[in-house]
Amino acid sequence: MPPKEPPRRRVPGPARPARPRPASAGARPSRPAPRPAAKRTAPRPPARQPRTIRLGSPRPRLRLISLGLTLVMLAFVVRLLQVQAVDASAYAAKADKYRFQEYTLSAERGEITDRNGIALAASVDAYDITADPKLFTPEESKVPDAPEQAAALLAPLLGKEPAELAKKLRTPKSRYTLLARKQTPQVWNQIKDLRRVYGQKAQRSAGGNGVNLLGGILSEPSTKRVYPNGELAAGILGYVNAEGKGAGGVESMLDPELAGKDGKIRFTQSGGRQVPTAGSQGTPAVPGSDIELTIDRDIQWAAQQAITEQVRKSKADRGYVIVQDTRTGEVLAMANAPGFDPNDLSAANAASMGNAALQDAYEPGSTSKVMSMAAVLEEGKATPDTHVTVPNRLHRGDRLFKDDVDHKTWYLTLNGVLAKSSNIGTILATGQLGATQAESNRVLHGYLRKFGVGSPSGLNYPGETSGILAKPQDWSTSQQYTIPFGQGLSVNALQAASVYSTIANGGVRVEPTLVRGTKGPDGRFAPAPTPKETRVVSEKTADTLAKMLESVVDDREGTGTRAAIPGYRVAGKTGTANRVDPELGRYKGYTASFAGFAPADEPRITVYCAIQNPTKGSYFGGQICGPIYKKVMEFALKTLHVAPTGSAPARLPVFSEPTP
Numbered sequence: 001m002p003p004k005e006p007p008r009r010r011v012p013g014p015a016r017p018a019r020p021r022p023a024s025a026g027a028r029p030s031r032p033a034p035r036p037a038a039k040r041t042a043p044r045p046p047a048r049q050p051r052t053i054r055l056g057s058p059r060p061r062l063r064l065i066s067l068g069l070t071l072v073m074l075a076f077v078v079r080l081l082q083v084q085a086v087d088a089s090a091y092a093a094k095a096d097k098y099r100f101q102e103y104t105l106s107a108e109r110g111e112i113t114d115r116n117g118i119a120l121a122a123s124v125d126a127y128d129i130t131a132d133p134k135l136f137t138p139e140e141s142k143v144p145d146a147p148e149q150a151a152a153l154l155a156p157l158l159g160k161e162p163a164e165l166a167k168k169l170r171t172p173k174s175r176y177t178l179l180a181r182k183q184t185p186q187v188w189n190q191i192k193d194l195r196r197v198y199g200q201k202a203q204r205s206a207g208g209n210g211v212n213l214l215g216g217i218l219s220e221p222s223t224k225r226v227y228p229n230g231e232l233a234a235g236i237l238g239y240v241n242a243e244g245k246g247a248g249g250v251e252s253m254l255d256p257e258l259a260g261k262d263g264k265i266r267f268t269q270s271g272g273r274q275v276p277t278a279g280s281q282g283t284p285a286v287p288g289s290d291i292e293l294t295i296d297r298d299i300q301w302a303a304q305q306a307i308t309e310q311v312r313k314s315k316a317d318r319g320y321v322i323v324q325d326t327r328t329g330e331v332l333a334m335a336n337a338p339g340f341d342p343n344d345l346s347a348a349n350a351a352s353m354g355n356a357a358l359q360d361a362y363e364p365g366s367t368s369k370v371m372s373m374a375a376v377l378e379e380g381k382a383t384p385d386t387h388v389t390v391p392n393r394l395h396r397g398d399r400l401f402k403d404d405v406d407h408k409t410w411y412l413t414l415n416g417v418l419a420k421s422s423n424i425g426t427i428l429a430t431g432q433l434g435a436t437q438a439e440s441n442r443v444l445h446g447y448l449r450k451f452g453v454g455s456p457s458g459l460n461y462p463g464e465t466s467g468i469l470a471k472p473q474d475w476s477t478s479q480q481y482t483i484p485f486g487q488g489l490s491v492n493a494l495q496a497a498s499v500y501s502t503i504a505n506g507g508v509r510v511e512p513t514l515v516r517g518t519k520g521p522d523g524r525f526a527p528a529p530t531p532k533e534t535r536v537v538s539e540k541t542a543d544t545l546a547k548m549l550e551s552v553v554d555d556r557e558g559t560g561t562r563a564a565i566p567g568y569r570v571a572g573k574t575g576t577a578n579r580v581d582p583e584l585g586r587y588k589g590y591t592a593s594f595a596g597f598a599p600a601d602e603p604r605i606t607v608y609c610a611i612q613n614p615t616k617g618s619y620f621g622g623q624i625c626g627p628i629y630k631k632v633m634e635f636a637l638k639t640l641h642v643a644p645t646g647s648a649p650a651r652l653p654v655f656s657e658p659t660p
Contacts, residue, residue, distance in 0.1 A: 107260030108223065110288030112237060112250060114297040115330075115516055119228055121237050121251065121342075126224030127188040129158060129179045133171040135216030142211050150213055157190050158183065169216075179217075181242055182224040191217060225251075231339040233300050235355035236293070236514070238462075239342040249355060250291065250514070252462050257518060260288030290519040294330035299323055302635040304335035306628045307609065311337040314614035314624055320357035321628065322497035322608040323636055326597055329501065329510030329531050331494070332605070332636065334358075354463060357493040361465040362612065364496050365577025365621070366421045367595045368486030370545060371499060372430045373418055375447040377544055378537045381432040384415040384548055387656040394424040397477035401427060404576060404620075416654035419551040419558045421574055423485040430484040441472040441480050448483075450536040451499045451509065453491055458511035458531065467491040486577055497608035500595045503549070504571075504603030507542035509534045546571050547650040550600050557654045562626035563594060565634055567644045571603075572596025572629060574622035579613055589613035594625035598633055599645045607633045 083091055112121035136146045143149065147169035151162040158165070158180040168177045195214040202212045225240045238249020246255035263285035303321040311319040323333035336356050340348035376382050390410040394401045403422050410422065417425030434440035449455065454469030468490040470479070479488040494512055502509040511531040519525045537545075549571035552558040559574040575593035580586065593610040597603045609625040609632070618624055636642075 105263035105265055105282070105285040106223065106244075107262050107285040108287040109225065109240075109244065110258045110260065110519075111290045112258070113290060113292050114295045114300070115293065115332075116297070117292070118297050120233055120293070120295070120297070121225060121227050123223045124226050125185055126182045126222045127185065127219040128181050128222045129154075129183050129188070129191065130218045130220055131169055131177050131179055132216040132218065133169055133174050133177055136169045140211070141213065143213065146213060150217070153194060153214065154179065154191065154217070157187055157194075182222060183219075184224065188219050191219075225342075227342045229297070229301075230343065231341050232297070232304060233295060233334070234339050234342050235336040235357065236295065236334050237342065238355075239345060239353075248353065248462070250293070253460065254291055254515070258288040258291060260521070261286040287521045289521070292516045292519065292525075294325075294332065294514055294516050295334070296323075296332045296639065298639055299632075299636050300333040300335060302639075303333040303632050304337070304339070306631045307335050307611075308337040308339070310624060310628055311611060313617065314611060314619075315616040316611045317613040318352075318356050318360075319609070319611040320360075320493045321632055322357060322493050322606075323632060324497050324501050324512065324606040324608075326501045326504035326603045326606050327510075329498075329512050330516070331512055331514050333632075334494070334514075355461065358457070358459070358461050358464040359492070360612070361467050361490040361492060362579065362591050362610070363487050363489065363577045364491050364610075365486040365575035365591060365593060366423075367496060367573050367575035367593050367608075367621070368489070368491075368499075369418060369421065369426050369484070370503065370549065370573055370595075371448055371451050371453075372426050372444065372484045373414070373548065374451075374503070374537050374541060374545055375433060375444050376414070376429050377541045378447070379433055379443065382414045382429060384413060384544060384652050385656075386414045388412050388414055388417050388422075388425045388428055389658075390417070390422050390425045390428070394427060396427060396481045399478050399481070401481065411656050411658045413653050413656045415548045415551055415652040416557070416656070418548050418573070419555055419654050421552075421559045426485045427481050437480060438472070441475055444484060445469070445472040447536070448489070450534065451502060452495050453489060453499075457492070457494050457498065459494070459514050461514070465490075465492050467495055486575065493608060493610055496593070496595060496610070497606055500571075500573075500597055500608065501606040502536050503542050503545050504597040504606055505542075506539040507535060507537040509536050546597075546600050546603070547652055549573055549596060550649050551652055551654060553596065554649050554651065555654055559620075559622045560594060560596070560626050562622055563596060563629045563633075565598065565630055565637075568598050568637065569600035569645065569647065569649050570596060570598045570633070571600040572626075574620070574626065575610075576619065576621045581613075589615070590619040592619055592621040592624050594621050594629045596629060596633075598637065599642070600649070601645050601647050604640065604642045605633065605636050607636070 109123045111119050113119050134140060136150060138144050138146070147166045148162070150169060151165035154165055155162040160180060165179060168179060171177055195212065195217060198214050199212040223244070225244070227234065227237065236249055238251040239247055240251050241247040246252035246258065251258065263283045265282035303323055307319045307321045319337050321333065321335045322331065324331055334355070334357050338349065338352045340352050390412055392402070392407060392409060401424055403424055410420065412420060412422065412425055414429060417429060430444055431437065431440055433443040448469055454467050456464065456466050475483065482488040498509065498512055510533050513528060513531050515528045517525055517527040550569060552560040552574065553563050553570045553572045560572045563572050564570055573595055575595070577591045578587045579589045579591045581588040591610060591612055592614055595608040597606040607629050609628045611624055614624060
């Protein structure tokens with residue numbers, strides 16, 4: 001508030017003299033007029049001086065501003081040091097994250113071929129069909145039900161339900177959705193043609209501003225695993241899952257070799273597009289190796305056709321056929337029925353998608369008797385001519401044993417015991433292996449193990465069973481008499497075939513092989529390691545067993561006459577075993593089988609057949625598996641150009657004279 005000014009006072013000044021009044025002519029002078037009273041006036045204020053504003057010193061303000069600027073600059077310097085020195089790598093990484101784009105380059109999966117280089121599994125170009133859901137919203141498409149209309153158009157091409165596709169297209173918060181994987185180029189071409197048609201329609205309507213209903217359908221390059229031969233060898237090959245990884249069979253067993261090694265590419269991007277002048281860097285994908293199997297596609301086809309037809313006729317649960325090279329151990333065929341098509345897993349039965357020939361464990365029955373006879377011959381306890389009296393019934397332990405057919409007392413040779421497939425005769429023969437039954441059990445167990453029973457085959461195949469063979473001290477009272485004729489132990493089909501290949505190979509067991517070698521990305525072929533060999537019985541014993549097995553097929557008293565092949569000497573053995581139902585856990589039905597090799601005097605090929613639970617017609621191995629053996633063996637001999645030897649069969653005696 002401004003200061004109050006002092007009141008103004010009037011200061012009297014000096015009196016002014018009166019002005020003389022002029023006299024008129026002839027008038028008398030008058031008296032001087034009285035002096036007027038002095039008029040009182042307020043005193044005049046002193047003259048006002050101009051006000052001056054005194055400013056403060058600028059130095060404090062300058063100091064304050066300088067301090068503020070210094071602090072600001074210091075903060076910038078500290079931040080700059082943090083960004084460029086302390087956390088430089090972290091910020092560079094964050095910048096790279098948005099500056100650079102990195103993609104995985106999928107490696108091409110290797111082929112699987114047969115022994116002649118014919119493709120059994122290969123990879124072809126394919127596309128993953130994708131979509132941008134935002135483009136199907138009412139705002140973008142100008143159509144309220146755009147997802148439903150697009151789904152109706154795509155469903156027949158993709159083999160999907162329209163409701164499923166429409167649901168995926170109705171995800172407006174996402175800019176990406178996968179509609180279908182691994183579609184063929186033909187399917188993608190059909191979608192592109194359809195999209196082009198709707199694009200042209202959109203251009204003609206709404207003055208050229210229409211919306212293409214399929215404009216949001218896109219694709220991503222991919223590869224698809226295909227199996228050119230459909231169901232052929234599917235049990236061996238397996239399949240790949242939706243991610244392209246091996247999920248069964250050889251595809252799974254050798255997945256690291258087949259898959260190769262994915263590569264990466266890294267490039268500078270701007271707005272989602274590659275900057276051409278910035279270049280790119282990365283590592284190329286390394287293709288997977290090609291796998292060459294020991295399988296012969298033609299022999300595999302013959303085996304699969306034969307077993308499939310017989311399983312259907314017999315209304316059996318399943319069946320399998322193994323074809324093996326007796327000299328090398330190579331598996332030439334491994335057929336399963338029923339099978340599946342790895343090209344269409346949606347239609348496959350889950351129970352048929354494995355490789356039952358390696359994964360089923362079952363009691364082999366009389367085909368196992370060849371191992372018992374090998375032990376008896378190798379231990380020198382009998383010869384093919386040794387007389388064996390076979391009664392109608394045999395009491396051992398807590399059971400009464402009989403043969404498959406009811407008969408009077410048989411007077412057989414040891415060769416006749418095998419030819420007639422006598423359970424009682426086999427029990428009597430193996431009882432001579434030791435001074436006591438316990439010792440006989442130990443000796444027989446040793447030979448069974450040498451033949452590969454109860455041990456992995458050596459293939460390292462996923463899910464393969466080793467079979468079941470208990471220790472001899474754990475054999476029950478009945479097992480010690482049933483194991484000699486093939487009940488009370490279990491094998492898989494390849495183990496059973498390998499037993500006969502061992503006899504055919506002069507008593508030397510060669511580990512079965514399924515892979516001949518691999519061919520790397522450089523084109524060089526690397527053969528598989530040489531399989532392990534084990535001497536099981538002497539060459540003399542093996543030769544004797546081959547002649548005895550001929551009697552099963554060649555002699556009219558044998559049980560395998562339906563497996564005879566004109567012009568060739570055939571060695572074989574029938575099998576009919578009680579079968580343990582895996583679901584019930586008890587015996588129900590039968591396992592019919594036949595095993596053998598040819599030519600008997602110069603063996604080249606082993607064929608083994610087994611059918612599980614035949615319910616129509618005969619269930620004897622010689623009746624339903626013998627013809628399969630013949631059909632497959634004939635085809636294999638011709639395919640491999642194996643000529644008949646021309647020598648005459650040994651024809652060992654089957655019957656003997658009754659002993660007095």
